Amino acid sequence: MLGGSLPAATLATVLAAGGARVTVIDAAQPPPFPPGEMGVHAAGLFRVLAERYKAPELARLATVKDIHTHVTRTVGAEHCHSFVYHREGRPQDPAELLQVCPPKGAPPEPHFHRPDIDAYLLRCARERGADVRRGGKVSGAAAGPDGAAVRLSDGTEVRARYLVDASGPDSPLVSALGLRQEPAPFATASRTLAAHMTGVRPFADAVADRAAAYRPALPWHRGSMHHLTDGAYLAVLPLGNHPDSTGGLFSVALTLDARRFPPREGPGRTPEEEFRAFVARFPTLVDQFAYAAAEGPWLATERNQYAASRTVGDRWCLIGDAAGYVDPFISRGLGLTLEAVNALARRLLDAVRDGDFSTERFAEVGELTRDQLAANDELAAMVHASLxxxxxxxxxxxxxxxxxxxxxxxxxxxxxxxxxxxxDAALRALETxxxxxxxxxxxxxxxxxxxxxxxxxxxxxxxxxxxxxxxxxxxxxxxxxxxxxxxxxxxxxxxxxxxxxxxxxxxxxxxxxxxxxxxxxxxxxxxxxxxxxxx
Incomplete structure (x- = not known):
């Protein structure tokens, strides 16, 4: 298996828990800001995976309390989702916002600090017996009727009965098989600037001079904030908004319409300078980010969208960000990736038991991935058009x-x-x-x-x-x-x-x-x- 982030590590954990021999090759360092930190939908899938594949350690990622107790203190609690519209050069109008609150008393969904979550999952895979090899650079990958092989830059060759590539946008298998579609077959065209930040002021403080005009159903800091404007949205996820938190870290991601705001050619502004220039257009955001500072490097994409022409073949499969990506809105892609992990895992475990790794057995996973990407594109395109x-x-x-x-x-x-x-008949039915x-x-x-x-x-x-x-x-x-x-x-x-x-x-x-x-x-x-x- 190629990749060491959430999808690869989750799949490796459930396969190893089911008795399969698994080798994980984490060919590169994780990105500074892995996409997908909002745990809505993903949390429920971790519960399902834990129960279905007898891997209870995955259930620890389903609640804020369990993540805090077993994994990391850097976790956010999603008690509400707030969507706030901004107009350039004007203070935010309190009539142009919407807060969505789940049932009173329902446990909050988690916001994942992905560096900690991905590292935990990789440990889970290793503790289940997976052979985890980190730092090796993949120089080639191939698969065919007799199995699969991965070559590393030091000359080592790793052979397997089946190859899953969950490595990300720079997938070695996509490169080796020439699968990247150019241009990407999506209506959405967006790009993102993202970082983990400290010093983000509470939104309530940024509008304190007009507090009586706001009065949210729940305090803003109890969940995510999505600042919306013509051509862009800015997601701010707290990663420490619960009583036992030890820090004030935020996941901050600005996603722009790439057609209207294309990246600069050649040397120009840094991602942080571009982010600051955007924030400066909106007085309320200026107040909220006046003292914010990035913790670690920025991520900047030229375009978020990409896809492979096929995601399943003879003894190989692409999942997660290796198969394609659309847009980070509400981290929709994270839950969809776990759906694909869920569908692929049972087929691989069946194949290990009966020796049948035929392409037909995995064809439905490829169709599922195709449908997921298309659906996410429809959602993202609609959201961007509405802004x-x-x-x-x-x-x-x-x-x-x-x-x-x-x-x-x-x-x-x-x-x-x-x-x-x-x-698991009901779970199987959901796949089709x-x-x-x-x-x-x-x-x-x-x-x-x-x-x-x-x-x-x-x-x-x-x-x-x-x-x-x-x-x-x-x-x-x-x-x-x-x-x-x-x-x-x-x-x-x-x-x-x-x-x-x-x-x-x-x-x-x-x-x-x-x-x-x-x-x-x-x-x-x-x-x-x-x-x-x-x-």
Missing amino acids: CDPALVRAVLFVLEAGFRFGGFPLLAAWSELRSTGG VPHRGHVFAGHEGYHRLFTAAGATCAAVAAGELDARTASERIFRSVREAEFVPAAFKLDDPAARSLRITPVTLLRLALWSVTGAPKDIAPLVRAGIKSVLKGG
């Missing part, structure tokens, strides 16, 4: 919220079945549902809502529709969707907070019996049941 107008952004966030509120239920129900019966990779996979009604919203935003980006008309159209679609219950309160375009309360859950349970569509009522009931049982 031109705060009302349009809010409409898109309502569409996403409608999906997220349902989208986790299938995995939760499948995990509950796995724990109670030991059977329609519209894989979307925030609410498998549901036709949501897919139609999402697709229509994406087309509406694309029309705005093409100059064929004005943003206000587009936002009204999308809000109306959300209100009229029969699968969106009134209990969600997604019918008020002016709402500044969306919060799930115990009353919301009670009304949702009643709706699932009296008014929910037949294709969604059982899913809702199963999801609520799992939550009440401690899922």
Whole structure:
């Protein structure tokens, strides 16, 4: 296996736990800022992987408390998601923000400090018996009917029955097989400047002179903040916002529309200088980042998007960032990568047992990866197109919220079945549902809502529709969707907070019996049941 970061180390851990002999070649140093530090969706998948493959050490990454106790003190707690719109040269307008809060009392999802998390997972793989070789530079890789081979720069050759490349954008296998697609087959075109920073002021302090106009449902510092503006978004994730934290580290990532803000040719501003120049355009952000300083090097991409033409072949497979990448919005790619790990692991363990490593056995993993990348591209393209107008952004966030509120239920129900019966039939079924990779996979009604919203935003980006008309159209679609219950309160375009309360859950349970569509009522009931049982 090539790569030593989260996807490779997670897969190596579950394979070794299942009795497979695994060699991990970490050919390069990890990037200064690995993409994907928001643990929404990923945390639940770590629970599934731990239970399904009898690797309980992975479950330690599912909660803030367990990460703090067993892994690292540098972990963030996501009690809320805040989206704040900014206009150049003006203080932030409190009417142009939205805070989304999970159910009261629900444990927060973690924000991962990836250097610590990746190192922990690599230790887990080693402790399970994987042969972890770090620092070796890969000079060649090949695979065929008789197996796979990796050559290192010191002349060493490592042979295996199957090769998984999870190394990242500079994949040796992609290079050896000439798989990189040029140009990348995505509608999204973005680039990112990112670093871990200290000294980021609380947002509440930056708007303290107008505190009465804000009054969030939950304090801003209790979760992520996404600062949005025309052509860009800035994600700020606290990595120490819980009582037992020992530091004030933040994950900070500025993602720009690469077509409107292309990287400079030749020598020019450093990533930090470009970041500072961006922040200087927005008075409220100037206050928040006045004393912020990077801890370690900056990451700067020229374009985030890339892809391989194939991700599965004869005795080889690409997963994670080796297969392709779209955009860092809400770390969506991290959870999708773990879905691919989950699907690939069981097939590899079956292959180890029966000796059948045929390409056909792994074809579904390749199709899953293709669908995930396409879905993430649709989501990112819609978000970027909406950034031109705060009302349009809010409409898109309502569409996403409608999906997220349902989208986790299938995995939760499948995990509950796995724990109670030991059977993984429900998990296998999730690998083949329609519209894989979307925030609410498998549901036709949501897919139609999402697709229509994406087309509406694309029309705005093409100059064929004005943003206000587009936002009204999308809000109306959300209100009229029969699968969106009134209990969600997604019918008020002016709402500044969306919060799930115990009353919301009670009304949702009643709706699932009296008014929910037949294709969604059982899913809702199963999801609520799992939550009440401690899922």
